[in-house]
Amino acid sequence: MSLRSLLSLLLTLSLGLAFGFLFVSSQFLENHILLVLPPTLATQTATSIRFLVFQQFLLLVLLGVVITFVYFSILSVIVIHPLRELIRGIKAFAADGTTEQMPSINETTSEIKSLKEAFSGFAEKVSEAHKKDTEISRVKSDFISTAAHQLRTPLTGIRWALEALEHEHLSEEQMALVKNAVDKSHDLVAIVGTLLDISSIESGKFKYTFEPTNIEALVSEVAEDFSTLAQKTQIKLYYAKESKNIPLVRADGERIKWVLNNLIENAIRYTPAQGTVRITTELGAGFVFVRVQDSGIGIQEKDRENIFERFYRAGNAIAKENQGNGLGLYIARTIATDHGGDLDFAANPDGIGTTFTLSLPVQ
């Protein structure tokens, strides 16, 4: 309820009470006069009293209207208008962190003045904290970027050296060790690549080459790439194509392939053996939807809000797969939204596993 409505209600109530009081008093007077005066005089006096009460009532209403008008005008100027300005300023601050709208507030009363000062102090503190946060974030990003760049060259060297070793005549045991080291070096190169992606996302340097892209072909290719891993981990991996023709989407093929890799790999990793991962593509409302549905460990209610946060890993995921950095979904969602689409997830209707849905606008 607004301040104005509340005051109107109070004034109407006061008027009602005043009139009620007037009416009860007149009734009381009439009854007593009728008892003491002769009948002819009593009737006349009663009529006069009623007329007087009616007159008083009209006067009360008139006075009420005038008082209300004056009251509202004063209230509007000294309280409601400054309060509205303050609300506008607070909303502007919440939207873009600026306090430019503040000076237009008239400090008509000491309370409004204190409120404005309190808000200005609060806004200053928030701005300072935000500045500090941005600076820390920038230093962190710079550090990640520098560290990743520094690591990339020696790592690539190590990987090449190990790959070269694979072609040497080695004993079975040595070969197994080298193979393991090659796999680990691939993982490390991928992690460094992810860190570089994060730093370019944060510095606004993550670039795209948008082209008309055949999403079905991309999905088929990535699903095919994962068939070996799926077999090894005893997961049934399906890609069910839409019967209708799916049009081309506007996408950076390489980046979307990265997203699909991430989603399908997660689905396989977070699904126990004998489980199923089912991929579908569907057309609807100007978008193509790619769904990756698994019968895996699922995402618990308490983790849902944070799943797209950087470095976030849910407890059940860590227990199932201790390897992971919690960066994939953050990057994947950024790529999806940069395409004008989205990436989201939902629990499956039967309560087992999760479905991630990537949407991309039709070309």
Ligand code: ADP
């Ligand atoms: P990572 O898999 O390396 O931990 P991601 O960013 O790809 O990082 O995923 C973040 C978190 O989201 C995972 O740690 C896991 O908790 C959750 N998650 C992602 N995909 C799935 C899935 N298919 N089923 C269950 N949890 C998932």
